[in-house]
Amino acid sequence: MIQVISDVLTPDELKRFRELLGQAQWQDGRATAGHVAVRAKANEQLSHDDPLGQQLSEFLLERLGKISHFIAAALPLKVLPPRFNRYTGGGSYGDHIDNAIFSVPGAGARIRGDLSSTLFLSDPDDYDGGELIIQGEFARHQFKLPAGQMILYPASTFHQVTPVTRGARLAAFFWTQSLVREHSRRALLFELDNTIQALAQDSPEQPAVARLTGLYHNLLREWSQT
Ligand code: NI
Numbered sequence: 470m471i472q473v474i475s476d477v478l479t480p481d482e483l484k485r486f487r488e489l490l491g492q493a494q495w496q497d498g499r500a501t502a503g504h505v506a507v508r509a510k511a512n513e514q515l516s517h518d519d520p521l522g523q524q525l526s527e528f529l530l531e532r533l534g535k536i537s538h539f540i541a542a543a544l545p546l547k548v549l550p551p552r553f554n555r556y557t558g559g560g561s562y563g564d565h566i567d568n569a570i571f572s573v574p575g576a577g578a579r580i581r582g583d584l585s586s587t588l589f590l591s592d593p594d595d596y597d598g599g600e601l602i603i604q605g606e607f608a609r610h611q612f613k614l615p616a617g618q619m620i621l622y623p624a625s626t627f628h629q630v631t632p633v634t635r636g637a638r639l640a641a642f643f644w645t646q647s648l649v650r651e652h653s654r655r656a657l658l659f660e661l662d663n664t665i666q667a668l669a670q671d672s673p674e675q676p677a678v679a680r681l682t683g684l685y686h687n688l689l690r691e692w693s694q695t
Contacts, residue, residue, distance in 0.1 A: 470656040471603060471610060472542045474619040477532060477588055483616050486525060486590055490639055493521050495555055498562075509563030512630070513555045517574040526550040529588070529641060541662050542621055544648040544655055546695060547580045549573060551588070551643040556599055556633040564604075564629040571644055582644035583652075585628070587612075588619040589640055596636030603628045621645075623652050648693040658692070661685050 478486065495513035515522035529551045533539055549571050556562075571580045587601055593613050601612045601620060604627040612620050622628070624644060649655040662685060669678045 470542070470623070470652060470659065471605065472538070472621045473612075473614065474536060474538050474542070474621055476617060477529075477536060477539075477619045478590075478617045480617070483590060487639060489521055489525065490515075490553060490555070490590070493553070494519060498554060509565050509629075511556075511560045512562060513557075513560075515553045517550075517552065522553055523550075525553065525641075529643075539619075539621065542655075542659050543584050543645050544658065544689075544693070545645045546648045547573075547578075547646040549580050549582070549644045551586075551641040553590075553639070553641050555640075556596075556630060556638040557636070559632045559634060561598075561632040562630040564627050566627055567624045567644065569624075580644060580646045581650075582624040583647040583650055584621055584645040585624040585642070586619055586621050586645065587640050587642050589614040589616055589638075591637060591639045592616050596638045597634045598631045599633040599638035600631045601628060602631065625652075648689070648695065650694065651692070654688075654692045658685065658688060661688070 493515055496516055498512040498514040499510050500514075517523075527550070530548060533545075533548060539545070550573070567582055567585055569582060571582055572578070573580060593615060599613060603610045603612070603620075603622050614620060630638075647655060649658060661681070665678060665681045665685060668675065668681065672678070
């Protein structure tokens with residue numbers, strides 16, 4: 470299941486993010502790539518201990534906690550603090566699958582990356598290329614989203630970023646460990662959740678709404694790990 474999450478940041482917030490990131494201390498992204506990914510990766514990132522990066526990361530983490538579409542689709546248990554990257558001058562990231570386990574900087578904790586997310590920060594008209602291509606089960610999906618929109622997709626999929634041949638592509642990226650590890654079960658819960666919401670809107674007094682809500686929670690109880 471791939472989801473596009475809209476309106477993660479407002480236009481004013483995006484402007485501020487781009488201004489601050491324009492003055493940031495960018496580093497070669499290969500410093501944090503695994504030994505296979507390092508050959509495919511050509512971008513820049515902020516170091517995990519960069520004060521500006523940490524400040525923006527905390528802001529985003531707090532925001533994510535308020536976005537019901539993200540919560541319902543990801544069922545997050547742990548979210549790795551978002552990082553920031555920039556692609557310019559032909560930079561790209563070849564086809565790869567993300568690492569499974571991430572250390573939380575400074576916390577000694579580890580997160581299993583069930584879901585990958587990319588929040589687009591640049592206006593798509595400001596750069597050429599830079600599409601995120603995700604290999605789905607039956608097709609390749611291509612995304613170049615408006616600034617402020619985020620893509621949420623299974624971390625187990627092959628994906629790539631095509632070369633940015635003009636301008637700069639700024640993005641935030643992070644991984645989420647979900648309460649429900651299996652993508653198929655999480656997708657079923659999300660569909661059930663959406664169905665209950667639709668039903669509750671049409672006929673909130675209908676007893677079936679409470680019964681379905683109970684069913685949702687009992688399934689979550691069966692399938693979640695904390
Ligand atoms: Ni990746």
